[in-house]
Amino acid sequence: MLCVVRNALGQLAETLGFSEAEGRAIVLAVDEAMTNIIRHAYRGDTGRPIEASFHRIHAPRDGQSADALEILLEDRGVTANPEKMCSRALEDVRPGGLGLHFIRESMDKVEFSRSWGKNQLRLVKFLHPQRSQKVP
Amino acid sequence: MKISERRLDKITIFDISGDIDLATSPMLRKALLHEFRELKMPRVVLNLMAVRYIDSSGVASLVEGLKASRDVGSRFILFGLNRTVREVLQLSKLLKIFEICENEEQSVAP
Numbered sequence: 001m002l003c004v005v006r007n008a009l010g011q012l013a014e015t016l017g018f019s020e021a022e023g024r025a026i027v028l029a030v031d032e033a034m035t036n037i038i039r040h041a042y043r044g045d046t047g048r049p050i051e052a053s054f055h056r057i058h059a060p061r062d063g064q065s066a067d068a069l070e071i072l073l074e075d076r077g078v079t080a081n082p083e084k085m086c087s088r089a090l091e092d093v094r095p096g097g098l099g100l101h102f103i104r105e106s107m108d109k110v111e112f113s114r115s116w117g118k119n120q121l122r123l124v125k126f127l128h129p130q131r132s133q134k135v136p
Numbered sequence: 137m138k139i140s141e142r143r144l145d146k147i148t149i150f151d152i153s154g155d156i157d158l159a160t161s162p163m164l165r166k167a168l169l170h171e172f173r174e175l176k177m178p179r180v181v182l183n184l185m186a187v188r189y190i191d192s193s194g195v196a197s198l199v200e201g202l203k204a205s206r207d208v209g210s211r212f213i214l215f216g217l218n219r220t221v222r223e224v225l226q227l228s229k230l231l232k233i234f235e236i237c238e239n240e241e242q243s244v245a246p
Binding site for chain 1: 140155157159189192193194196213220223224227228
């Protein structure tokens with residue numbers, strides 16, 4: 001199912017006016033986030049639900065309001081502990097630990113929270129003003 | 137993801153196509169480790185030209201392949217890195233640890 005999400009998200013990013021490179025970054029971040037949910041929150045169970053919602057929002061940036069894509073991912077897995085979530089040192093050449101680094105490098109805001117038995121990950125990517133387009 | 141295998145004297149060439157992600161990266165990892173650990177191939181070449189997407193689990197499989205090659209004194213070469221693959225390897229800051237060739241001819245040269 002991850003490939004279905006990737007394809008749909010790539011089209012959404014393009015429609016919203018993100019560049020191809022920005023679109024690839026958003027797709028990578030969401031794919032890595034969902035992979036982390038499956039691997040860690042659901043401990044490898046691919047049959048558990050992940051709720052994803054996508055919103056075009058106005059968010060503060062440098063003291064002004066800017067257009068952005070907000071992505072919310074919610075799961076009912078084990079509690080994510082942001083204190084323990086850290087991307088590993090990149091000079092440490094070994095498999096694993098790259099996903100969170102990819103997410104943080106690809107998005108402008110990355111916020112973890114937990115409420116009502118759900119883990120929520122909020123990702124925000126700002127639209128570059130001259131590239132933003134009006135969505136009908 | 138699809139893996140096609142070719143043999144050229146003492147070189148194994150894997151032509152990879154499609155997406156390397158959580159679901160498919162174990163297959164790539166298994167294929168690489170088999171070539172290095174079981175067959176002790178002196179050189180394994182990965183053609184990534186037709187890879188549409190790679191995530192951190194795919195990068196992890198490449199790193200495992202590289203480590204296995206070092207353990208047995210073999211060479212592990214990548215070629216055909218398209219923009220998507222190159223971007224992800226650059227983001228991982230691991231691009232420089234791999235031996236990368238421009239094309240297949242270079243990667244199988246003596």
